[in-house]
Amino acid sequence: MTKLLLMDANVLIDYRDSDLEVLALVGRHVGTVHVLSTILADEVPGVAQEDCVLLGLSVIEPELEQVVRAGAARGRLSFSDHLCLIVAADGGYACVTNDRALRTACDSAQVETIWGLELMTKLVELGNLAAGDALAVAEKIHKANPLHITADLIARFKRKVTDAERRRQ
Numbered sequence: 001m002t003k004l005l006l007m008d009a010n011v012l013i014d015y016r017d018s019d020l021e022v023l024a025l026v027g028r029h030v031g032t033v034h035v036l037s038t039i040l041a042d043e044v045p046g047v048a049q050e051d052c053v054l055l056g057l058s059v060i061e062p063e064l065e066q067v068v069r070a071g072a073a074r075g076r077l078s079f080s081d082h083l084c085l086i087v088a089a090d091g092g093y094a095c096v097t098n099d100r101a102l103r104t105a106c107d108s109a110q111v112e113t114i115w116g117l118e119l120m121t122k123l124v125e126l127g128n129l130a131a132g133d134a135l136a137v138a139e140k141i142h143k144a145n146p147l148h149i150t151a152d153l154i155a156r157f158k159r160k161v162t163d164a165e166r167r168r169q
Contacts (some may be wrong), residue, residue: 003031007057007089008097009043009080011116014149016047018140022129026119029128031094033057036087038067039080062087078103085109098148109119117141117149117157124164131165 005026012035015023026031035052036060047060062070062083070083077085081102089097094112096119097103106113117138125130138157142149 004034004091004093005031005094005096005114006034006036006084006091007039008084008095008099008102009039010148011042011119012040012047014116014141014145015137016044019057019137020051022045022120022123022137023057025123025128026104027056029126031139034093035059036080036083037061038083041153043080049147060087061076066090075105077105081105082121084112085111117153121157123166124161126169127168131161136162 007023012023023033031117032054035057037049037095040047040049040052040059040063065145066083066086070079070085073079073082073086075082084097085102085105087093088106088111089109094114095102095106096114096116097106098116100136103113119131120134120137124131124134135158138154144153
């Protein structure tokens with residue numbers, strides 16, 4: 001089953017700092033990966049549109065009406081998070097994010113959410129990534145982002161991918 005996935009900046013940054021090739025695998029085996037051009041340009045230094053194209057990620061432009069709605073929105077979310085929510089809701093995307101406030105807003109708007117590490121769990125379940133490789137990438141993400149990707153989260157992830165790989169064997 002192919003999903004439409006819309007990446008939030010925090011997930012892109014985590015994979016930029018660990019292994020962007022994982023997102024290419026996600027695009028081939030889990031769902032079509034989309035990135036908002038505005039988020040890429042404003043929040044993810046070191047990853048250009050050309051990099052995304054080489055990885056098979058689709059860089060999309062938000063519609064002017066969506067940008068206006070995001071600019072007028074108020075609350076806990078940033079402009080970029082509002083825009084991500086609006087585009088995901090309008091386009092039927094699953095929002096891939098680790099941001100709790102954005103996840104809560106997506107839940108309220110009935111937009112599916114996926115955690116950043118959950119992408120690798122799906123790859124392991126499908127047999128497209130070895131559990132050991134997923135754990136190595138997760139450790140790199142933790143090392144670069146220990147405040148949000150905690151040691152406890154990595155321990156839970158390890159159990160999930162180990163179980164997923166065991167079920168596949």
